[in-house]
Amino acid sequence: MPSSTLKIENARFVVTVDQQRRIIQDGSILIDGQHIMDVGKAADLVEVRANRVIDARHLVVTPGFFNGHMHISYAHAVRGIFPDDVENRLAHVFNLQAAMSEEEEYYTSLLAIVELLKNGTVCFVDPGSTKFPDACLQAYEDSGVRIILGECVTDRAFPWNLPRYPTEEALSRTKSFIGKYDHRLGDRLRAWAMPFSAESCSAGLLRGLKKLADEHGTGLTLHHNSGPKPREQYLAEHGLPPTEYLEAIGALGPNVLLAHALGLDDAEIDCLARTETSVAMCPSTAAKEGRGVREHGRMPELLAKGVKVALGSDSANSSNHLDLVRSMNLAAIQYKDARQDTGLIPAETALELATLLGAQAFGLGDQLGSIEAGKKADLVLFDTNRPEWQALFNPINNLVYSADGRSVHTVIVDGRVVVDAYRQSFVHEARLFQKVQEIGERLQARTGITFPRGRWPMV
């Protein structure tokens, strides 16, 4: 028997998201090292032994979740400080971000990772927030999470406090970042090109970064929205709507992930489908910011055209939670309501967004995103011994419409149990919470970015 086998035995349901989308009742999964060796009916695997066996009679197993847009770093330290209707939110965001020290970023990243893993996220894209990756490497290593990192670059004047460099320097910084970090930590760490947005970067920079990503076999992500106002501005400046502009300059393709992607028109959706560009949509941020899903949300049309759509939670000060079960829920219900059509984004589709489609959008669909022999063992085990999971007949409906991340019981990444019966063992949580609270107090005092603590008197 190999030294690192793990068996998940007698699971109430295994939601495989495999090609047939099988849901196995009373299923077992055998993991050897990083990989899934076998998955099937418990009765067929009853003879198989392992070094560790998890009795999963009360558990529902799904693939691990992929979070396509999650700014780590500053946000956890000042979570919830912005009033709902705060003005110039993003100006404050980037001033707070710029003020983070190396030590502060390590602790806030650690807290974010604890929250991500305990809510079932096994892999996330940090769109260039991390300023001190070396300081945070230990957190990535200890926690066992998968992370896609990059250095945020821009080369044009922009209203917010973003890192700006001459074009050539932005390119060379990205090249050395990818060279230094891609495929580290047993391939759990990936490094991508991360221009902030097309508005803050020249065509030359975007084109150069896409070329770098192609040459290094890696990805590129940037913030991207359309809608009537940006379309007008792009037409005036470039003679093309935003998404067609990106295509025209050679910045789209199968290794590109556009964040938010609101306000696309039909021609722009065709453009993404044609170039096999993926998107990461953040339903909770869009809703909280009043972005108008009825007018600007095009998720059903993107999916109908075969565009790979991932879900993003965005930061702890955007949505303000990192729970992809809540994001799945919102994705599943907001289009039904906005368009008065209950056929839109069924619960099964919502689960695909967070799992297989997410993995495909990250370029990792051949290795991750479903529970199949040969794939890497990234799994979430949900505890059904909870009121919100009862009664249980349809596990996907219960997951998407009734549960949330609090019923995540156990999480496995790369074959390693990183959350074990609700507990992680890589950090002392009470001390970490205290530390991040203090960082938040210091950060507000240092930047002067403070707000009344709510609309009601705090006595």
Ligand SMILES: [Zn+2]
């Ligand atoms: Zn963002």
